[in-house]
Amino acid sequence: MSFESLNIMEPILRALKEEGYTTPTPIQAQAIPIVLKGTDLLGCAQTGTGKTAAFAIPILQLLSAKRSNEKKRHIRSIIVTPTRELAIQIGDSFKAYGRFCGLTHTVVFGGVKQHAQTQALQHGVDILVATPGRLLDLMNQGFITLKQIEIFVLDEADRMLDMGFIHDVKKIIAALPQKRQSLFFSATMPPEIVKLSGTILFKPEKVEVTPVSSTAETINQFIYFVDKGDKNALLLEILKNPDIKTVLVFTRTKHGADKVVKVLTRNNIKAQAIHGNKAQNARQAALNNFKAGSTRVLVATDIAARGIDVDELEYVINFDIPNIPETYVHRIGRTGRAGNRGIAYSFCDAEERPYLKDIEKLIARKIPVVENHPFPPGNTPPQPKPAPEHQNRPARRPVNAATGEHKPAKQWYGKKNRVR
Numbered sequence: 001m002s003f004e005s006l007n008i009m010e011p012i013l014r015a016l017k018e019e020g021y022t023t024p025t026p027i028q029a030q031a032i033p034i035v036l037k038g039t040d041l042l043g044c045a046q047t048g049t050g051k052t053a054a055f056a057i058p059i060l061q062l063l064s065a066k067r068s069n070e071k072k073r074h075i076r077s078i079i080v081t082p083t084r085e086l087a088i089q090i091g092d093s094f095k096a097y098g099r100f101c102g103l104t105h106t107v108v109f110g111g112v113k114q115h116a117q118t119q120a121l122q123h124g125v126d127i128l129v130a131t132p133g134r135l136l137d138l139m140n141q142g143f144i145t146l147k148q149i150e151i152f153v154l155d156e157a158d159r160m161l162d163m164g165f166i167h168d169v170k171k172i173i174a175a176l177p178q179k180r181q182s183l184f185f186s187a188t189m190p191p192e193i194v195k196l197s198g199t200i201l202f203k204p205e206k207v208e209v210t211p212v213s214s215t216a217e218t219i220n221q222f223i224y225f226v227d228k229g230d231k232n233a234l235l236l237e238i239l240k241n242p243d244i245k246t247v248l249v250f251t252r253t254k255h256g257a258d259k260v261v262k263v264l265t266r267n268n269i270k271a272q273a274i275h276g277n278k279a280q281n282a283r284q285a286a287l288n289n290f291k292a293g294s295t296r297v298l299v300a301t302d303i304a305a306r307g308i309d310v311d312e313l314e315y316v317i318n319f320d321i322p323n324i325p326e327t328y329v330h331r332i333g334r335t336g337r338a339g340n341r342g343i344a345y346s347f348c349d350a351e352e353r354p355y356l357k358d359i360e361k362l363i364a365r366k367i368p369v370v371e372n373h374p375f376p377p378g379n380t381p382p383q384p385k386p387a388p389e390h391q392n393r394p395a396r397r398p399v400n401a402a403t404g405e406h407k408p409a410k411q412w413y414g415k416k417n418r419v420r
Contacts, residue, residue: 001023001024001029002022002023002024003016003021003022003023003024006024006028006029006032006033006036007033007036008032008057008061009061009064009065011064011100011101012057012060012061012097012098012100012101014100015096015097015098015099015100016057016097018099019096019097021053024050024053025049025050025053025054025209026049026209027043027045027049027050027051027054027207027209028050028053028054028057030207030209031043031054031055031058031207032054032057032058034205034207035054035055035058035059035062035181035183036058036061036062038062038181039181039203039204039205040181040182040183040184040201040202040203040204040205041055041182041183041184041201041204041205041206041207042184042197042201042204042205042206042207043055043183043184043185043186043206043207043208044185044186044187044188044189044206044207044208044209045185045187045207045208045209049209051155051185052089052090052093052155053093053097055079055153055155055183055185056090056093056094056097056098057097059077059127059151059153060094060097060098060101060103060127062150062151063076063077063101063103063126063127063150063151064101064102064103066150072124073104073123073124073125073126074124074145074148075125075126075127075128075144075145075146075148075149076126076127076148076149076150076151077126077127077128077149077150077151077152077153078127078128078129078130078135078146078149078151078152078153079127079128079129079130079153079155080130080131080132080135080152080153080154080155080169080172081129081130081131081155081156082131082132082155082156082159082160082163082165083131083159083163084109084110084111084131084283084284085283085287086155086156087107087108087109087129087130087131088107088109088284090107090129090155091105091106091107091129094127094129098127103126103127104123104124104125104126104127105125105126105127105128105129106120106121106125106127106128106129107128107129107130108121108128108129108130108131108134108135108138108144109130109131109134110131110133110134110137111279112281114134114137114138117134117138118138118143121138121143121144122143128144132160132165132168132169132172133165133168135168135172136168136171136172139175145175146172146175146176146177147175147177148177149176149177149180150180150181151180151181151182151183152176152180152181152182152183152200153182153183153184153185154169154182154183154184154185154200155185156185156186156187157184157185157186157193157196157197158186158187158188158189158190158193159187161192161193161196166196169196170199173199173200182200182201182202182204184197184200184201184204187326187329187330188326189208218336218340218341218342219332219333219335219336219342219343219344220341220342220343220344221332221344221346221367221368222343222344222345222346222367222368222369222370223345223346223348223356223367223368223369223370224345224346224347224348224369224370224373224375225348225349225369225376225377226347226348226349226373226375226376226377227349227350227375227377227378228349228350228351230375231319231347231349232260232263233374233375234347234373234374234375235249235260235263235264235317235319235347236263236264236267236269237373237374237375238317238345239264239269239296239297244296244314244315245293245296245314246290246293246295246296246297246298246310246313246314246315247296247297247298247315247316247317248290248297248298248300248310248313248315248316248317248334248335249297249298249299249300249316249317249319250299250300250301250302250316250317250318250319250320250322250331251299251300251301251319251320252301252302252320252322252323253301253320254273254275254277254301256319256320257273257274257275257299257300257301258273260273260299260319261273261297261299264297264299269296269297270294270295270296270297271295271296271297271298271299272286272289272290272295272297272298272299273286273298273299273300274286274287274298274299274300274301275300275301286298290310291310299319302322302327302330302331310334312340313334313335313342314335314340314341314342314343315335315342315343315344315345316331316332316334316335316342316343316344316345317344317345317346317347318331318332318344318345318346318347319347320347320352321346321347321348321352321355321356321359322355322359323355325355325358325359325361325362325363326362328346328359328362328363329362329363331344332344345370346367349377350377
């Protein structure tokens, strides 16, 4: 199947050709015809399947075919997505696919000053990509109205719920016109997501291109059993491989990400961290450096598990095994995208083995174990626990003013220190 067979207009086909797209992915092949005929869509697709193009291409075509005669453009389509990284990624996709369509778009998200965003809105845009918090803020200030929305997209719905955006999403839905086309995408379909979709969609067609919570077949997965204290050394050993040009490393905590970056930097490996404590500008700069190849290792927490889209990223390393099985799927989904090859390494210490068991149950497969490596479990001798701080304190016995010597214990005064 080709994009031409999906009845896509020539300006978009030309843009897709320039981007190097030749064959649609399964979700694109199934979703594009449904959206083009104006039907609501319920899409279940894991990350890395080409989902963004599955809604961006038909939206561009539908809006191009039905031009507004008004001098000032108004927002005709809105895409709501949970994170700033995802919003920027989707905005880049609309820019790439719609470069010959004559439509305008902008992206709004929190964590930065709003002036540039409000200026773009005041000039008029056809397509808006937004995160929930900043969208509601700008609506309350009067910069955005959703009354003329023709196509509404809720992207990464399950992630929205995980991040606590459900109430914001409901407020946004309430501000939309009743007559609209709605597209709803989620990587997983637990009962609460199905319930939410029922409040948004009208007689939708469903597209499900992969089993729920499965990993892409193009990703080769491996487990290293290792003591917790040897994880840094194992990471440095793996990075000796010159074929690993760039790698995305996931840690469980922000503090853990910063510690890994310090270790790598001390060993002359260019690394940066991206997590919630970093300012938006710093996070975007780190991501841009990683995409450009000037940063070899990007260390991230799960805030970035679905928000990083790097062309041909081949390696992902789980420095810490996630305690939520679905998170593993989203993490390694940063590689092996759109049919490309990917490799995912995971470091598992003794305490994390139950998490690994849950992951293997979810993905219904055993992850191969790397047996021969320099840091097998038990390689690091157990470290003695430090004595409690109060045991290391010097005794505070009273001093005899005349002799300068400590008074004997029986002369101590006070209930706390008295020897009985």
